[in-house]
Amino acid sequence: MLASLRIATWNLEKPKPNGWSKNPIILEKIQEINADIWILTETNDAINPGEQYFQAASYSKPEWDGFKYTTIWSRLPIIRHWQTYDPWISVCAEILTPIGNLLVYGTIITYAHDDVLNGKAKIWERHYESIQSHSRDWRKLNKLLPLCVAGDFNEALSQPFSYGTPKGREMLRQGLEQSNLVCVTANHELGYNIDHICLSLDWAKRVQNTNKWQAYKTNGHPVTDHFGVYVDLFFDTSVS
Structure with missing residues (x-):
């Protein structure tokens, strides 16, 4: 029985399919971290951790040349996919673990200037809307099974708070609390x-x-x- 579980997430900043200068380094680091479950954002099909992983991904288009906003890779079996409010950005997979099934929800909460340059929104407006939409998803899914939410939140939740806003952090805090979720990477040790x-x-x-x-x-x-970032979870294997 698996005694521990490593979950990791990383925004890869849109690697190209033939990105010779960065793809091999990304793949080498992925092998080094050796996570059981990966949530990769702004990723590409070229970034594949190996044949031992099952995959669940957000929608894509042929002209995107392998780009995905979010991909989940899991060594543990993926039982089924669950619907998200925006399947082009978010993906949710039910994963079989040693202590029961876990819903893994990978996503990007949009950035400060989304729709700002084209005049359709004010700075942070789309970000706040994105938090609200995500929070509704989390509340629904949390009623079904234990939930893991991971990805690019576009909010610093530990000091220094050099990206994000007090309003965004408070909205996130409320959204997570309403779904009985704890952000385990929001601590001062990580910075x-x-x-x-x-x-x-x-x-x-x-x-x-x-x-x-x-x-x-x-x-x-x-x-x-x-x-x-990654987290290690440990299970009590003495309990049969």
Whole structure:
């Protein structure tokens, strides 16, 4: 029986299918982190952790050349897919784990300037709307099974709060609380990050380790403008 479970999320900043300067480094880091469940955002089909993983992904178009807003990769079996409010951005997979099925919801909560340059919205307006829409999804899904929500939240939930707003953080706090979710990557030890992992309360209590990372190209530049984060959950294998 599996004694622990590592869940990781990372925004890859839109790698190209033939991205020779960053794709091999991303894949090498993915192998190093060795997560059981990955939630990758702004990703591409070229970023594949291996044949031992099952896949669930948001919708895509042929002209996107393999780009996906969100992809879940799981070593544990994916039982079924669940509907999300925006299947082009979010994906939800029911995953079989050693202590029961878990809904894994991967997503991007949109950024500050979405629809700002074209004059359709004010700064942060779409972000706040996105939090509200996501929160409605989480409340529905949390009634079914334990829930893991992970991805790019576009909100720093630990100091320094250098991206996001007090209003956005409070909306997120309320949305998570209403779904009995705990953001286990919102702590001062991790410092600044906007990619997060949240778990239903009973599952959050099993977390014993959190960490974040970055990966760098040969020129010293990061492969993406986001830190990746992972959490380790531990199970009591003495209980049959």
